Amino acid sequence: MLHTNENADFELKIILRLLCPALHCHIDGMFLILYLVSCIRGAQEEDPPDPQLMRLDNMLLAEGVSGPEKGGGSAAAAAAAAASGGSSDNSIEHSDYRAKLTQIRQIYHTELEKYEQACNEFTTHVMNLLREQSRTRPISPKEIERMVGIIHRKFSSIQMQLKQSTCEAVMILRSRFLDARRKRRNFSKQATEILNEYFYSHLSNPYPSEEAKEELAKKCSITVSQSLIKFPKEREKDAQATGKLVSNWFGNKRIRYKKNIGKFQEEANLYAAKTAVTAAHAVAAAVQNNQTNSPTTPNSGSSGSFNLPNSGDMFMNMQSLNGDSYQGSQVGANVQSQVDTLRHVINQTGGYSDGLGGNSLYSPHNLNANGGWQDATTPSSVTSPTEGPGSVHSDTSN
């Protein structure tokens, strides 16, 4: 939870501290300006509006602090709502934001009211004083005008201070609630596992296609709202946005893997072994299936001669083998990929070495001399038509 009660109190104190000096300052100067205050209002009305004051007014209006109340909301609140994606979790935070904004609004209006009230009191008081003074000495209009000028400036600055403080308070609130980086949340363990499985089973080319990303997001139950990040445009297209989350994950993973292969090797082995178990079952099933349905299928069981119809996503294909959401008959490709996986596991355990040994799908050697990912599937092996060198999956991250 980002905002505990303690935090709320702390924020409120800051806001109060920001707001109150304006009034205190005003009270300090009260006696100095007392007897001429009555003239201020008229003078204020005549003067052209201060551009700075106008800016502050506009901002306060836009934020819903001044002006008519919009159900406790504001443009910023709306933005917060939009950014939240509408999950229950976020609606809590959204209402929290709205509550805080309402507090600021209340404080602002209370202070403004006090201010107005003080003005009225001064006016009455000054009227009395002037009446008394005019009996003892003549008061010239010029003198009054000069003093009015001084007081006018004083009043403007006080007003400006109040508005500025309120704006600052709103800005602090906004930044706390709307700063996406503060909204980072870890994916679930299961989601991370699914992503890792995909990553390590595609270590030769860990660039999932858009479809794969969407599917991964679905399988991981990743939603835009879960991430809480801001996608001004993408938010409208959930799939794109979730795809971005997957992209972020893969982007980070690729970099961190490359930076510290040694550290990730163990993890890679773990996932490879895990995949291999599934693969073994799949191979058996596929072989059996081929024998039953198409004993003369040319590609069945051969190595290195498959032409994958799509990106060659072993992981995804395995999902289909497991009766999951993926469709299409890619048994041959699956067999090949899974055989590769098995080979990798064998290689990792050091018990077997063949022609693929130096070109293991899971070997760090997949990184080329330039530090980029080398397509280990090229050219004669399990090359996907969409996965040649330099034609990596689009992994839109920005």
Added chain:
DNA sequence: TAGCATGATTATGA
């Protein structure tokens, strides 16, 4: 509470 892990953003280069 420090240190590490990790999701997200930004700058940069191809």
Added chain:
DNA sequence: TCATAATCATGCTA
């Protein structure tokens, strides 16, 4: 335009 590298900010854990 996209991937990478660097960085930031938060979450998690010992």
